[in-house]
Amino acid sequence: MITPEVVDTRRLRVVTAIVQDHPGVLSRVSGMVRRRGFNIQGLTVGPTGVPGRSRMTLTVDAGHAEADQVEKQLDRLIEVIEIRDVTDSPKLLRELAIVKVSVTGEQREQTTREVQGFGGRLLAANEALVIYELSGEFESVESFLGLMRPLGIVDIARSGPVAMTSLAGLAGPEGE
Amino acid sequence: MTGADILLEALEREGVDTIFGYPGGANLPIYQRLHAHPKLRHILVGHEQGAAHMADGYARASGRPGVVFATSGPGALNTITGLATAFMDSVPLVAVTGQVASGMVGRDAFQESDVIGCSQPVTKHNYLVTRVEDVAPVLKEAFYIASSGRPGPVLIDICKDAQQAECEPAWEERIQRPGYRPAFEPDLSQVERAAAALARAERPVILAGHGVLLSSAEQELIAVAEKAVVPTGTTLLGVGAFPVRHPLSLHMTGFMGTGWNLKAVQNADLLMCVGMRVDDRVTAKLNDWAPRAETFIHVDIDRSEMGKNVRPHLEVVADAGTALRAMLPHLVPPPASRGAWLTQIDRWREEHPLRYAKSNGHLQPQDVMIAMYERCADEAIVVADVGQNQIWAALWWNYLKPGLFINSGGAGTMGFALPAAIGAKFARPEKAVWCVAGEGGFVMTAQELSVAVKHQLDVKIVLLNNFCLGMVRQFQDDFYGGVRSEVDLRHLPDFVKLADAYGLAGIKVERAEQLPEAFDFAQRTPGPVLIDFRIDPSANVYPIVPLGAGLNDFWEQPDDYA
Numbered sequence: 001m002i003t004p005e006v007v008d009t010r011r012l013r014v015v016t017a018i019v020q021d022h023p024g025v026l027s028r029v030s031g032m033v034r035r036r037g038f039n040i041q042g043l044t045v046g047p048t049g050v051p052g053r054s055r056m057t058l059t060v061d062a063g064h065a066e067a068d069q070v071e072k073q074l075d076r077l078i079e080v081i082e083i084r085d086v087t088d089s090p091k092l093l094r095e096l097a098i099v100k101v102s103v104t105g106e107q108r109e110q111t112t113r114e115v116q117g118f119g120g121r122l123l124a125a126n127e128a129l130v131i132y133e134l135s136g137e138f139e140s141v142e143s144f145l146g147l148m149r150p151l152g153i154v155d156i157a158r159s160g161p162v163a164m165t166s167l168a169g170l171a172g173p174e175g176e
Numbered sequence: 177m178t179g180a181d182i183l184l185e186a187l188e189r190e191g192v193d194t195i196f197g198y199p200g201g202a203n204l205p206i207y208q209r210l211h212a213h214p215k216l217r218h219i220l221v222g223h224e225q226g227a228a229h230m231a232d233g234y235a236r237a238s239g240r241p242g243v244v245f246a247t248s249g250p251g252a253l254n255t256i257t258g259l260a261t262a263f264m265d266s267v268p269l270v271a272v273t274g275q276v277a278s279g280m281v282g283r284d285a286f287q288e289s290d291v292i293g294c295s296q297p298v299t300k301h302n303y304l305v306t307r308v309e310d311v312a313p314v315l316k317e318a319f320y321i322a323s324s325g326r327p328g329p330v331l332i333d334i335c336k337d338a339q340q341a342e343c344e345p346a347w348e349e350r351i352q353r354p355g356y357r358p359a360f361e362p363d364l365s366q367v368e369r370a371a372a373a374l375a376r377a378e379r380p381v382i383l384a385g386h387g388v389l390l391s392s393a394e395q396e397l398i399a400v401a402e403k404a405v406v407p408t409g410t411t412l413l414g415v416g417a418f419p420v421r422h423p424l425s426l427h428m429t430g431f432m433g434t435g436w437n438l439k440a441v442q443n444a445d446l447l448m449c450v451g452m453r454v455d456d457r458v459t460a461k462l463n464d465w466a467p468r469a470e471t472f473i474h475v476d477i478d479r480s481e482m483g484k485n486v487r488p489h490l491e492v493v494a495d496a497g498t499a500l501r502a503m504l505p506h507l508v509p510p511p512a513s514r515g516a517w518l519t520q521i522d523r524w525r526e527e528h529p530l531r532y533a534k535s536n537g538h539l540q541p542q543d544v545m546i547a548m549y550e551r552c553a554d555e556a557i558v559v560a561d562v563g564q565n566q567i568w569a570a571l572w573w574n575y576l577k578p579g580l581f582i583n584s585g586g587a588g589t590m591g592f593a594l595p596a597a598i599g600a601k602f603a604r605p606e607k608a609v610w611c612v613a614g615e616g617g618f619v620m621t622a623q624e625l626s627v628a629v630k631h632q633l634d635v636k637i638v639l640l641n642n643f644c645l646g647m648v649r650q651f652q653d654d655f656y657g658g659v660r661s662e663v664d665l666r667h668l669p670d671f672v673k674l675a676d677a678y679g680l681a682g683i684k685v686e687r688a689e690q691l692p693e694a695f696d697f698a699q700r701t702p703g704p705v706l707i708d709f710r711i712d713p714s715a716n717v718y719p720i721v722p723l724g725a726g727l728n729d730f731w732e733q734p735d736d737y738a
């Protein structure tokens with residue numbers, strides 16, 4: 001078969017979905033991902049402004065499947081109300097990271113200034129340990145963690161990314 | 177009303193007349209109220225898998241959802257193979273399983289199992305009902321989801337306390353499912369481009385799948401094929417969607433399809449697939465499938481099928497009938513060059529006819545099929561099992577009308593045929609129903625014979641007995657160097673005695689001369705009849721594409737043997 005060319009074949013897909021927040025909906029979504037041979041790299045769920053509806057952001061490796069199958073298969077789930085593959089759309093992607101490091105004295109002050117330079121902040125501290133938080137794009141979270149690593153990371157918690165399409169290209173007052 | 181009564185009344189409101197099921201602790205409240213709902217006929221089965229296949233056969237023969245009852249734990253789990261079979265073939269079922277009381281869920285109570293978790297991958301949707309108030313709306317929605325869009329099985333797991341509790345049911349007519357969009361209007365620009373491409377093509381082929389039958393679009397398919405003059409074949413599940421003896425018929429495609437079909441697919445410059453998944457049994461080696469096709473048009477109701485296996489140039493996401501009807505006015509007669517394509521296909525039909533061994537002294541399965549077809553012509557429903565028998569039943573019978581061939585094409589579930597034939601007979605009592613099975617698959621669900629006997633169903637069982645797991649034996653012979661492993665079935669019971677033990681008539685046939693007499697007997701004898709045809713143990717299915725090869729490489733019946 002002389003197959004048509006597919007423009008967007010990136011394996012790692014970012015998909016946002018509005019779902020009915022029924023019990024078990026998370027297992028339906030993750031079950032579909034597993035069954036189809038995809039692999040979840042990040043999954044966040046939170047409430048929306050509408051009662052009974054949650055918003056999910058999934059970062060999914062399409063595995064050996066065609067890239068557009070991630071969105072198409074998840075759309076088959078009855079409880080998925082709206083779904084968009086935003087991999088290629090202009091969007092805002094944010095992730096939250098909280099890190100516990102052992103840093104003291106002079107070095108602690110220096111580090112805190114650098115973290116603030118990234119847009120992060122100090123959440124808590126005692127004699128031995130400090131907890132910093134940073135929210136940002138994947139790259140800035142990564143370089144923030146790069147800064148932390150040599151200090152001796154005691155614990156890390158990362159939220160996984162959440163995504164929203166940006167205002168670019170939107171019509172109406174919002175987009176102007 | 178109790179939850180049990182609400183459930184049963186909801187079934188009546190959905191127009192259900194037959195339920196296939198089995199009672200147990202967790203669905204007893206429902207069974208104890210059955211007598212109060214005389215419009216519902218309950219068929220007590222031998223095994224819950226049988227109930228699911230009966231409901232499946234019922235649904236395929238009638239077009240209405242089949243209904244299954246089972247208790248919690250093992251009862252519900254026994255339905256899973258049947259649900260998976262229906263799911264793979266997009267058959268509408270509603271399975272109602274009992275679950276332990278809601279307060280006991282998660283405590284490993286007696287006969288508790290996570291039926292929602294287990295059935296999730298093999299159902300279109302499923303529900304855990306813990307409150308009596310939810311019984312009526314969930315039932316309504318389950319029937320809607322099972323039978324709309326791309327149909328499929330839906331399971332409702334009802335906790336025992338919800339069956340027993342009482343409430344005033346709200347018979348809500350509206351269904352609120354913002355995330356469920358079963359039907360799409362076809363994109364007309366795509367439809368028009370498809371029609372134009374069909375007219376332009378030099379060597380077009382249409383393939384039709386189960387979706388055409390599910391959408392009752394056979395007339396539309398014939399109209400499109402005739403107006404655009406396009407040779408048309410079907411998948412195994414689509415057998416009957418296009419009349420086998422139509423001059424444009426390519427018969428069956430896929431890795432056991434006919435030689436002229438495979439030649440046509442491999443040489444086509446345009447391929448239009450309607451209501452099918454384009455799975456590996458259709459394409460064989462994917463990279464070698466339809467290598468000369470420049471245009472692939474995919475018509476299917478399920479958007480996720482677009483590009484799942486083969487990326488289309490034109491996609492029409494719609495019900496098969498709707499799409500074909502939309503296409504019809506845009507079709508124009510083809511260029512004169514089309515004649516050459518049709519001539520070429522006729523030549524392939526002559527060069528690669530269906531053939532079989534005739535002269536080795538054994539009873540040949542194809543002779544059995546041909547004799548059977550002569551008897552019941554174009555009216556009987558044939559329900560086949562899985563294996564060689566399934567392919568013989570698909571190829572050696574002239575399906576001129578839709579809906580007369582039922583088989584487990586997607587899941588390939590051995591043991592499907594007998595219960596599905598029973599279900600089909602309950603759905604269409606006026607139709608002759610023939611069950612074609614190998615002895616291996618037959619014994620997997622043979623306990624359901626007692627259902628046929630109890631209800632004196634006119635189901636005629638054509639056992640193609642080759643004393644081995646024929647299809648596996650053929651694979652071992654053809655593709656695994658002839659090393660036979662665990663395919664010998666000489667230890668199975670004497671089927672005439674088995675029939676006798678169950679209380680139905682059974683006869684044995686060993687020679688072709690006995691065929692007319694045997695079929696006379698079957699047709700003359702009321703109620704179920706089993707015929708144990710002792711067929712050639714070395715009979716094989718041809719054509720066949722070797723495992724891993726492309727469609728071009730199909731093997732035919734060896735010459736020295738014909």
Ligand SMILES: Cc1ncc(C[n+]2csc(CCOP(=O)(O)OP(=O)(O)O)c2C)c(N)n1
Nearest residue numbers: 563564565588590614615616617645646647
């Ligand atoms: C439940 C199940 N188990 C195993 C198989 C694999 N299988 C496919 S065909 C076949 C042989 C079937 O033998 P028989 O029922 O005697 O039919 P025949 O091929 O001889 O017509 C087997 C074992 C299957 N399809 N289903």
